[in-house]
Amino acid sequence: MTDTPILRIVGLSVALPTGADRHHAVHGLTLDLHPNRTLCVVGESGSGKSLTALAVMGLLPQPEVRAVAGAIQFEGQDLLALPERAMRRIRGRRIGMVFQSPMTGLNPVMRIGDQIAEQFRFNGRDLGVDPRRRAIELLASVGLPDPTKLLDTYPFRLSGGQRQRVMIAMALALEPAVLIADEPTTALDVTTQAQILKLLRELQERYRLAVMFITHDFGVVSEIADEIAVMRHGELVEHGAAGRVLGQPAHPYTKQLLAAVPSLEPPRRAPVVAPIVLQTQALAKTYRSRDRMFGRRREVIALRNVDLAIRRGEVLGLVGESGSGKTTLGRVIVRLLQADSGSITIDGAEVSQLPRRQYRPYRKRVQMIFQDPFSSLNPRRTVGQIVAEGLLAHGMPAPQAHARARELLRIVKLSEQAAERYPHEFSGGQRQRIGIARALALEPDILVADEPVSALDVSVQAEVLELFEEIRVRLRPAMLFITHDLRVAAQICDRVAIMRRGEIVEEGPTSAIFAAPRHAYTQELLAAVPGAAQLALGQAARPVSATVLEHEPK
């Protein structure tokens, strides 16, 4: 750290509009960025990390949110004091930015080449480069195959990882000195994420970039950080070299965050000996686009010959990347989708071909927990109504159903008063508990949980996983736990099934698969888990049950 910082954030405070839950999104933040180094800014949602990035870029949603104190010094200027015209010359040219969502970051009706050329048109006329040649170079430098052809391609033909590479190429088009990356790999699959992280590392060295990498994921941090800044409620709680912060965290909050990262090491679990509750055989499903008057019909095979069995009280993890068919399988099992062929048996009775009316009694026995805590609760109904809905649908008298709903809220560790309130009054973790209470209301024998903790912050995630552990012990449903996160799978599942392109490629006890994966794809997945090597933490403390976390605010 002998070289001088290229960008200094000094005492930055960003004010929120009056009426927000706190005055400052960022308060008194001081950080330095150095050439050829990566600073990871880590924090949970609401920590102010993204607003810090936007402040540097001069992109705060003013006037509601604005910087009220401090300075951002860059090449002899204070960026906060610069007028918009001058800022525009710095943005892109001297400071590049990569955003989170590769799906919305590119203009869908513009060819890739034109989008990159756009950068030169507004910023780089004086650079005297041939835009097309430069674009080809850039695309090649981010590891995209056949860049010449790619120039004339529209974004929809590219995968998420490829789009993110294009976004990085665009951010680097004018050879900025600083690159700000806001959760650039969060929306990507682990194997893609691993590639993008590697690419960022390489580019950083080649261009001596100062990188500010914003993330919530300690695994990613441990892969690429030189320095780490931990933020909480808009304040910097810890800052230091990566090795030191990860190895010997000083601040209790950092320790708490690190402890909440699930270990990749599965705990010892005895094999479940119980009758099989749910079994599928040769389940297949193909999505077909509807016949149109013009145009071809398209087919996507989502499931091919899926066999699985879950015993009472057993948790089967279904692991795979996006598009592997794992969500389809969950939906077919709860009959939100109808399988094309194959069988689903519940306690030995074939149910997949039952007509709606005759299937109805089984609805009670098969329940689902959804991923998105925000769209899975009806905003117009009270929590009590939401939880009681299933009981009412199956004929329980209203007073009893509502009493039972309160009891369920207690089971998921919410207060009974929650029943009177509406979903928007709760945080993500609390909403997920409400969703769980709703699923448990009917005392299901089979529980399908579709990425139930993916949308949650790591500390909240740990609490919800703890709740799942309790459900497993107390209510003993057969559980299909769908996740893309191998760390979560390691902690919660008795067995895991690895899915790829609609097929289960490997299945077995969690500890056996994590210790000695046989299928090449499983090996690839395990190797891609960020921080697998560096973050050898948590073996001593099983985070799921051992850490006591402060309750989320509100």
Next chain:
Amino acid sequence: MMAIMHRLFRHKGAAFGVGVIALVVILAAIASILYPDGPWEMVGGIFEPPFQRAHPLGTDGLGRDVLTSIVYGTRVSLLVAFVSTVVAVTVGVLVGAVSGYFGGRLDDLVMRVTELFQTIPSFVFAVVLIAIFTPNIGSIVAAISVVSWPPVARLVRGEFLAIRHREYVEAAVVLGVSTLRIIFVEILPNVVSPVVVLASLMVANAILLEAGISFLGLGDQNLMSWGYMIGEGRSTIRDAWWLSFFPGVAVVATVLALNLVGDGLNDALNPRLARRGRA
């Protein structure tokens, strides 16, 4: 609910609109108290100009008081507008809900039918319908309803299509909740805000339609309405401008007020905009 009212009145235009509509409604209610003799009575000389003590808005060629006619006209305008809007919204919501929720071929069929309705200019269509049936208040309401429901159906269908695959609806399916209950209890309340906004604009549109129909002489001959007055005054507009002008002002003011309320409702029911307004 209170919060929505509060936000609505913060919107200056909407507050003004609500005021105007309230005035119109009150006039309609007390018309027979103010002018117990009714609008058809000859009460003065012919073509008396406005702004005189006895007849503030003047009289027409038969010596009838223009102000009295306008006050009675509010009754017809409001009745036709509100009844036809209620009918059109009900039909539109039901059709749109079924179409959006079940989708597939049913949806295709329903949408083709609404398109058929939408390709015919609504005013001409309404006139044709009234000409086929006898022109009376019932057939006017029916005709306006028939030409007004398709936009509601399309709006509701769109909202249903979007909400049908939300996770909370799927959760209800998995819980075994009946389809009717899902449509009415889970989805419909989430569609109310845009429908309310649309309905306020439909009331305005219905007033215009009714005025247009009466102007063409296809209105109910037994009822004094704004459109009828404008139509009657048209032939003498160069000599007695007030006969067409004041009913026209009434139409413009009411329609504008309803549009302002629609705008205000749109903002008040959209929490994100409302928050920006507060900042």
